[in-house]
Amino acid sequence: MTRLPAWTATLTWKAAVFITVMCCALAALLGTLVHVSVAGQTVKDSRGKALSRLDEVSRLYESGEPLPRFAGVDPAGLPESLRALALRGERGTMVTEFEGRPTMWAAAPADGRALAVRIDYTQSAATIDGLDRSILGSSVLAIGATLLVGAFSVTRITRRLHATAQVARRISAGDLDARVDDPRTKDPSRPQDEVATVSGALDTMASSLQRKLQTEQRFTADVAHELRTPLTGLSAAAELLPEGRPSEMVRERVRTMRALTEDLLEISRLDAGTEKVDLAVHDLGPLAERVVRASGTATEVRVVRDVRVETDRRRLERVLGNLVANAHKHGAPPVVLTVDGPVVTVRDHGPGFPEYLLSAGPQRFRTEGGGKGHGLGLTIAAGQAEVIGAELVFSDVRVEDEEGAGAEHGGGGALARLTLPTRPPVSADDADGTTVVGGTDGLSDTDDTDRTTVTGDTDGTHGAGGTDGTPGAGRTGA
Structure with missing residues (x-):
């Protein structure tokens, strides 16, 4: 048809x-x-x-x-x-x-x-x-005359409807300052048509939503700040306890509380939209290897094609560290981190991401199956990826789609794909003395190499979290 x-x-x-x-x-x-x-x-x-x-x-x-x-x-x-x-x-x-x-x-x-x-x-x-x-x-x-006049009148209405829809899309994308500001809604004595009524209702809803979100952000930040001081004292006091199982349990709970507090502070900063990036040029392959080494996990690193990227190293390490920690905590070995140009993937062979995460993205304080974690790690990873201008996509791997190395492990599992903006091509020696081979895609001299590295514990034990030493977050939103 x-x-x-x-x-x-x-x-x-x-x-x-x-x-x-x-x-x-x-x-x-x-x-x-x-x-x-x-x-x-x-x-x-x-x-x-x-x-x-x-x-x-x-x-x-x-x-x-x-x-x-x-x-x-x-x-x-x-x-x-x-x-x-x-x-x-x-x-x-x-x-x-x-x-x-x-x-x-x-x-x-x-x-x-x-x-x-x-x-x-x-x-x-x-x-x-x-x-x-x-x-x-x-x-x-x-x-003809009626059609022209009618089309003009309808076009004026549709323009206002398109403007209202555009503002609604901006609000859904996170721009809570967007408003329609229809002049017909500013004067209460002026008769309003249906479009003006819709525009006014949208502006009122956006203002109410903005106030509520700002209140929640301030509450989260205030709570996290207020918790830091007592947790610092509690941590110091826990170190004075005599050695033994009860002392270890107290110290473990204090570390967990401190990590949660730091995550809440980081989320509050991301929600406020005040984060500043510190851009510099880095080789992506070595940076990924350092992240895995710092995580202390048995993660396989594959550098199919190295590339130089202009990014904030600390934030990128935070994103990759959380992805690796999440894969080990909620997935199944082997966990593979692959660098292929500006694309970094973290793949495990577990049950995959839950359905709600694939459809709506990570959600804070939501975990699947009663697993450990607070559902903040993937939320922070998604927020930091947005700050550095990268695209983070979560998906499941189907067995029938497997090719090459993935098939040898039986297929399946969760896949997080991070796509970074690349640095413009360089044809001369850079500042640190490393010669970059000229190319249209700005690749380094490791372009044609396939480097595979296994870092972490040889016994396959899983360490904690990201590069900042905090525990990794849960699969469902960590």
Whole structure:
């Protein structure tokens, strides 16, 4: 089935079609009424004139006087139906063609024959034809003018609707300062149409949402700040406890609380949108290897194609550290970190990401299956990736899609893909003395190498979290 173009679904197009159809219907109705009325009056006048002449000719015929040239008994060209009517003793009229011209006939009985007269109907027929052409031309002009005025009016409405929709999209993307600011909503005494009502409701909703989010952000930041001081004292006191299992449990809980507090502070800064990036050029492969070494996990690092990227090293290490920690905590070995140009993937072979994360992204304080963690690690990773201008995508790996090295482990698992902006190509020695081989994609001299490194504990034990020493977050939003 052939699908209609997308523009046919627009309000402007639908309004134009509606206006056109209604104008055509109205023009046809009015044109028909005028045509029938004028044509009926014209025929009536011509018929009356023809019958008057027929009366005069009848008197001449009865007195035996010669008949005029436009009258006669059984004249040539008289319609047979009108002749039969006269032979039945009745009078009648009819319009037909006679010698190539419209003619009005009138006939009456006369001694068993038909006495008839004719008058020229050309002028009357021309009047009706001219009227029809005038009606058609006027209808076309009226439809065109109405369509232009209607399209202009509808376009003004659709422009306001598009502006409202654009503001709604900006708000959904995180720009809580966006407002429609329809001038019709600023003056309460001014009548408002439906579009102004929708615009005002959207602005009110955005303001309310902004206030609530700002209140939540301030609350989160205040709570985290207030917790830092007692946690610092508690940590110092825990170190003074005698060695033993109870002391270890206290210290572990204190470390967990401190990590959670730092994560809350980081999220509050990300929510506030005040983060500043410290850009510098780094080799992506060595940076990824350092992150894995710092995590203390048995993670396999594969550098398929190294590249130089301009990014904030601390934030990038935070993102990769959280992804690696999440893969070990909620996935299954082996965990593989792959660098292929500006794309870094972290893959495990566990059950994969939960459905809600794939559809809506990481959600803070939500974990799956009762696992450890607070659901903040992936939330922080997504926020820091946005700050450095990278794209972070979460997906599951299907067994049938596996190729190469992935297939040898049985397939499946979770896959986090981080795509970084690359540095413009460099053809000269950079500041630290490393020579960059010229290329259009700005790749370093390791482009054609495939370097695979396994870092971390050889016994496959899983260490904690990211590069800042905090525990990794949960699969569902860590």
